[in-house]
Amino acid sequence: MTKFLLAVHVIAAIIAIGPVTVAASMFPPSARRALAEPHDPRAVETVRLLHRICRVYATVGVVVPVFGFATAGTMGVLGDAWLIVSIALTALAAVVLVAVVLPRQTALLEGAEAGEGAETGKRLTAQLAMSTGIFNLLWATVTILMIIRPGSTTGA
Template structure:
C-alpha cells in the first residue's frame, strides 16, 4: 500500500504542481508584454495567453491540493509523519501555497483585470503594471520552495526508513 500511495503522490506532484510552476514562471513576462502598450492596447494573442496562464495557475493550484493530502496519507502509512525532513517539507509546502494564494494569484488577477480597462482607467492600469514588479520574485520563491521540497523528499536527511 505504501508503494502505491508513494507512486500516486509523486505522479500527482508532477502532473499538478508542474503546470502551476511553469504558468507562474511564464506569467510575468507575458503580462509585461500584454500591458506594455497602455490601457486597452493589448493584442488579442497577448491577452489570451495571459488569461490562459492565469486560468492554468488557478485550476492546477486547486488540483495541487491533492499533493499534500496524498503526502500526509503516505507518511502515515510509512510511519514517518514525525520525522524532521517531513515536517520541514510540510512547512515549506504551506509557505509555497501561501505565497501562491497571497501574492501570485492576486497579482495575476490584477494584471488580467487591467487588460479590460479602457483609457479612462489609466490609474488602475498603472497600478497593475507596478504590481508586476514583485511578481517575478514571488514566482521564483514559489518555485524555489517546491524545488527544496522535492530535494528533501529525495534525500530525506535523518530518515529512519533508509535511502
C-alpha cells in the same frame, strides 16, 4: 499500499505542481507584453490562459499533500524533521500562491483587459516575478527534501 500512495503522490506533484510553476513563471513577462501592447488580443488571451492554468492546477494541487500525508503515515515518518520542514514549506508555498501570486495575477489580468499601459503594471509584474520565484524555490526545496530525506535508509 505504501508504493501505491507514493506513486500517486509523486504523479500528482508532477501533474499538478509542474504546470503551476511553469505557468506562474511565464505570467509576468506575458503580462508585461500584454500591458505594453494593449490592443493585441492574443497577448491578453495568453495572460488569461496562464492565470486560468494557475488557478485550476492550484486547486488540483491539493491532492499532493493529501497523498503525501497518507504516504508518510504508512511509512511511519510523520514525526521526522525533514517531513515536518517539508510540510511547513509546502504550507508556505500554498500561502504565497493563494495570497500573493494569484491575486497579483488577477490584478494584472484586469489591467491588461482594461487596456492599461505598461507603466501601470511595471511594479506589479516585478513583485509578481519575485513572488513566483519564491513559490518555485519553496517547491524546489520540498522536492530536494523528498529526494534526500535526511536520515533515510536509501544511502543518499
